Amino acid sequence: MKSRIIRLLLLTVAAFSLWAKTVVPGPRLIVGELLSNVEVKAPLRYENLTIFPLSGDGPTTTSFLTLEQAIGSGQVLVQEKGSGQVNLVRMQNRGKTYVFGMAGEIVSGAKQDRMLQDDILLPPNSGWLDVPVYCTEHGRWHGSSLSFGTRGQMVAGCVRKAASLTESQTEVWQEVDEAHARVGCKAPSHAFARVYDDAKVKERAAPFIERLQNLVSKYPDAQGVLVAVGSRVLCVDLFGSKGLFRKMWPKLLRSYVIDALGEEPEGSFSEYAARRFIRTATGMEVSKRNTPGAGELYRISASNSSGSALLFMSALVHLDLFPEQKSHLTGPEDEGAPRLEIRRHNSRLRE
Numbered sequence: 001m002k003s004r005i006i007r008l009l010l011l012t013v014a015a016f017s018l019w020a021k022t023v024v025p026g027p028r029l030i031v032g033e034l035l036s037n038v039e040v041k042a043p044l045r046y047e048n049l050t051i052f053p054l055s056g057d058g059p060t061t062t063s064f065l066t067l068e069q070a071i072g073s074g075q076v077l078v079q080e081k082g083s084g085q086v087n088l089v090r091m092q093n094r095g096k097t098y099v100f101g102m103a104g105e106i107v108s109g110a111k112q113d114r115m116l117q118d119d120i121l122l123p124p125n126s127g128w129l130d131v132p133v134y135c136t137e138h139g140r141w142h143g144s145s146l147s148f149g150t151r152g153q154m155v156a157g158c159v160r161k162a163a164s165l166t167e168s169q170t171e172v173w174q175e176v177d178e179a180h181a182r183v184g185c186k187a188p189s190h191a192f193a194r195v196y197d198d199a200k201v202k203e204r205a206a207p208f209i210e211r212l213q214n215l216v217s218k219y220p221d222a223q224g225v226l227v228a229v230g231s232r233v234l235c236v237d238l239f240g241s242k243g244l245f246r247k248m249w250p251k252l253l254r255s256y257v258i259d260a261l262g263e264e265p266e267g268s269f270s271e272y273a274a275r276r277f278i279r280t281a282t283g284m285e286v287s288k289r290n291t292p293g294a295g296e297l298y299r300i301s302a303s304n305s306s307g308s309a310l311l312f313m314s315a316l317v318h319l320d321l322f323p324e325q326k327s328h329l330t331g332p333e334d335e336g337a338p339r340l341e342i343r344r345h346n347s348r349l350r351e
Contacts, residue, residue, distance in 0.1 A: 032283075048264070054224040064317070071148075090131070093122035100122075103164070106154065116131065117163065121295045129292040134163055137190060158234075195258055216245070228274070231266060284302040
């Protein structure tokens with residue numbers, strides 16, 4: 001009798017463990033609760049760019065080194081895999097601290113510039129890891145070194161959005177080309193990073209950065225932002241700690257400005273609409289994705305948006321969201337047609 005009870009208990013525990021892994025209640029509750037507790041602050045605005053600081057009271061992660069810091073100090077090495085693969089690079093963390101790399105962050109040099117495909121958390125003494133990337137420099141496949149560096153740059157939100165919604169290298173290249181055209185930048189190798197070097201773009205971007213860079217000092221409790229260009233949401237970036245957000249803010253701001261420079265001012269975005277966008281996103285579904293690094297990576301799908309969340313020890317590292325269906329959320333009624341890349345994505349789903 002005793003042995004039968006023990007076997008029954010073991011079977012019950014095993015069944016519960018299998019159920020827990022199948023329904024994945026943890027990440028959905030963690031991310032959903034975090035979003036439901038987010039406070040949307042009064043925005044900072046300049047021309048067609050509106051940025052709403054976000055703060056929350058969920059479990060916080062420890063402060064990690066950024067990929068930019070770690071590559072700059074030599075703690076992290078980034079190399080081509082073998083003689084080079086377009087959508088894969090090798091990374092090694094030789095230090096004793098965790099290193100965060102964000103989807104859309106550019107590693108430059110080697111045979112062509114790349115951007116990280118997903119958020120990644122490189123563990124200490126990681127050994128060599130194969131990290132998925134997208135090429136952001138269509139037209140060059142040569143270099144004097146197989147190693148990458150960093151210039152502290154992110155691709156614009158429009159490129160991150162195309163990558164997130166379509167998971168297509170072709171769509172990323174097309175969005176890079178369109179971003180160049182929108183800001184009037186011409187680069188022989190079609191490298192997104194050349195946008196930041198263009199003299200006219202720098203001149204136009206300067207007043208945006210001057211007016212908006214003080215967000216982290218004006219809102220010291222901010223852990224992220226909701227960004228709108230004109231009357232549409234560009235993205236949400238929310239971090240698990242104020243410290244990590246402050247480290248990422250300069251490069252994030254520059255990337256948002258590129259999006260703003262590429263569009264004519266059209267309408268504005270209200271605090272009501274920002275709160276509504278966040279509130280609607282709480283009704284999400286999550287599915288686990290593979291990550292070569294530490295922590296757990298999840299795909300997020302809500303009725304109004306989709307994106308990803310990287311968790312570590314049951315706390316958020318970083319979450320991003322991009323509008324999925326409607327491009328305008330200015331009041332009680334949604335309006336506006338989906339953008340080109342969303343229409344392409346949805347047409348594929350119907351095929």
